[in-house]
Amino acid sequence: MSKSIKDMGWDELVPGAALFSFEQTVNYNIAEVQPEDRIYAETNSKNAYVGDWRVIKPVWNSEICIDCQNCWIFCPDSSIIARDKEMKGVDYDHCKGCGICVSVCPTNPKSLLMFNETEKNEDALAKWPEKKKKGESNE
Numbered sequence: 001m002s003k004s005i006k007d008m009g010w011d012e013l014v015p016g017a018a019l020f021s022f023e024q025t026v027n028y029n030i031a032e033v034q035p036e037d038r039i040y041a042e043t044n045s046k047n048a049y050v051g052d053w054r055v056i057k058p059v060w061n062s063e064i065c066i067d068c069q070n071c072w073i074f075c076p077d078s079s080i081i082a083r084d085k086e087m088k089g090v091d092y093d094h095c096k097g098c099g100i101c102v103s104v105c106p107t108n109p110k111s112l113l114m115f116n117e118t119e120k121n122e123d124a125l126a127k128w129p130e131k132k133k134k135g136e137s138n139e
Contacts, residue, residue, distance in 0.1 A: 019118040038078065050077075054097040058090055059114045065111035084119035087111075108132065 004046045058071075065087050072080040072087070079095035081088040090101075090112075108131055115124040 040078075050094060050096045053115050054092075054095065056097045056099070056114045057092060057095060057117050057123050058099065058101050059099070059115050059119075060087065060090055061111050061113075061125060061128055062087070064107050064109065064128075066107055067099055068106060070104040070106065074100050074104045076100065 052059055066074070067082075067086050069082060069085060069087075072082040076098065077094050077096060079091045081091055082102060097114070097117070099114050102114055105112045107131045113124070
């Protein structure tokens with residue numbers, strides 16, 4: 001008899017099982033389907049609180065964000081809160097700290113950056129980098 005993925009221990013999961021975000025093949029335009037209407041896999045953190053094991057978290061700077069929705073579309077756990085094509089924040093109960101949202105952010109500097117889990121968002125925002133002009137070096 002096979003166990004449900006939720007009943008398996010960390011050492012019993014099939015390789016790659018924890019990487020499946022959605023049940024079955026997604027054959028719809030994901031950008032047009034609200035997170036609560038998506039069909040998630042059992043292993044998706046949308047179905048479980050993961051905030052207590054995350055070590056880094058994305059912090060959102062609303063003043064830089066252009067509401068492109070890349071982070072919302074690509075987040076594997078529907079942790080980006082957006083409504084009517086506007087970013088509203090990050091759901092830290094379900095965010096596992098993968099950093100995909102940061103990697104797909106097109107702004108300069110990025111409107112989402114990863115910080116240590118224990119850092120207060122206000123402190124992280126105070127450390128935000130300034131926009132780099134063309135030809136400026138990182139040094």
